[in-house]
Amino acid sequence: MKKILFILAFFILTCLLGFIFLVKRENLDKQYAQMLLLDKYTQALGQLNTIWENGEVEADGQCKQLEDVDLLYYQCNPRYISCLIKNNILQKKIGLNLNPEYKYIQDNISRRYEFKSDEFNFTLIDSCHEAYLPQRFYPFLVNNREHTYEWDNHSKDLFIDKFQVRVGEYKDYLETSNNKLPTHLENLKDQDIVFNLSKDEMKKYCAFQGKEVLSAMVFDAGAIYPEDISDNHSRLFRAPYYPWSRKNSSSELFKIQKNKNYEIDKNLKVSLCPKVYSRDCSEEKYIHYNRENVSWMGIYEVMGGYMEYTPNIIFPGENIKLSSIYFPWTSxxxxxxMRGYWDGEGFGFNNIAWKGDENLAAQDEFKIAFRCMRRR
Structure with missing residues (x-):
């Protein structure tokens, strides 16, 4: 009898140990599978981030068919990623099936875009749209450059949006509150510049991102090439005329402005319009996100194109950038x-003023853009 009980106990113990082993083995297999899946998604996320930030992947011609944008447009662009997904390009590259629909998420320091797969949500942070303003002394020009004021940001971190606000960005913002585009923007493309919002609408858009509308003083800092770029404590404020060079005479634009009879031919337009899209460029295609229209510290669209609203609490009568499509290069x-005044009540001749006697063609309205900045 004892022998039978011993055998029975041994059998039960063996079964129990076997069951425990199988359970543990099954759990280990599950954990291993989860680790493999996690590793797969980690690698995929790394690849996805690279594509996101560079705006480039092999065989992406189907998603780069716009003729009026520079390649900078595709960097950190959720619409580009959606197109890659819809055309099965991204799946082939990173081995994951993602939903092309994305969700725009905004916090106080970043805007994020969430894409979903079957198992995970992928969040991409827009790290491409801001430029850091170096800490140094800066000039602030007033009264048609007749006076220069000094300020510094040595104790401040300032970030400037690289580009003027675009329709696609504004759409994403409005959709968070189930609002629609203003009527005058409805037929525009995502890459087009948002123009002629009210001051309050501009302020609300920037505030939603924890920002404010780019001020005239900070715009000058980002646009004016430093006299001594190597010395952040330099107080030399000659303030060159053009954002891309310390030496005025090296620019073709300077020669045009010195000689009103300077010959403006097709070759000159091809080379200068990308930098300063003026009234002389009406026959040339405007390229959005053009990398040639850039300042010394990396903000774009600082000359030509649309006028730009830049609030000015120190000199309220100078609150719009004048360099635009409305003036010829000789101006x-x-x-x-060089700034003018916008009263914020409308967009016609009676709402805008500037010093000078330039005669402009009849204009139903001026187009005024804007961008944001943030402090930290």
Whole structure:
């Protein structure tokens, strides 16, 4: 009898140990499978982030068919990622099936875009749209550059949006509150510049991102090439005319403004319009996100194109950038620090004022853009 009980106990113990082993083995297999899946998604996320930030992947021609944008447009662009997903390009590259629909998420320091797969949500942070303003002394120009004021940001971190606000960005913002585009923007493309919002609408858009509308003083800092770029404590404020060079005479635009009879031919337009899209460029295609229209510290669209609203609490009568499509290259308005006044009540001749006697063609309205900045 004892022998039978011993055998029975041994059998039960063996079964129990076997069951425990199988359970543990099954759990280990599950954990291993989860680790493999996690590793797969970690690698995929790394690849996805690279594509996101560079705006480039092999065989992406189907998603780069726009003729009026520079390649900078595709960097950190959720619409580009959606197109790659819809055309099965991204799946082939990173081995994951993602939903092309994305969700725009905003916090106080970043805007994020969430894409979903079957198992995970992927969040991509827009790290491409801001430029850091170096800490140094800066000039602030007023009264058609007649006076220069000094300020510094040595105790401040300032970030400037690289580009003027675009329709696609504004759409994403409005959709968070189930609002629609203003009527005058409805037929525009995602890459087009948002123009002629009210001051309050501009302020609300920037505030939603924890920002404010780019001020005239900070715009000058980002646009005016430093006299001594290597010395952050330099107080030399000659304030060159153009954002891309310390030496005025090296620019073709300077020669045009010095000689009103300077010959403007097709070759000149091809080379200068990308930098300063003026009234002389009406026959040339405007390229959005053009990398040639850039300042010394990495903000774009600082000359030509649309006028730009830049609030000015120190000199309220100078609150719009004048360099724009409305003035020819011969005009001194195509220089840094040249501003006019916008009353915010409308967009016609009676709402905008500037010093000078330039005669402009009849204009139903002026187009005024804007961008944001943030402090930290």
């Amino acid at each position: 001194s308005k195509h220089r840094t620090g």
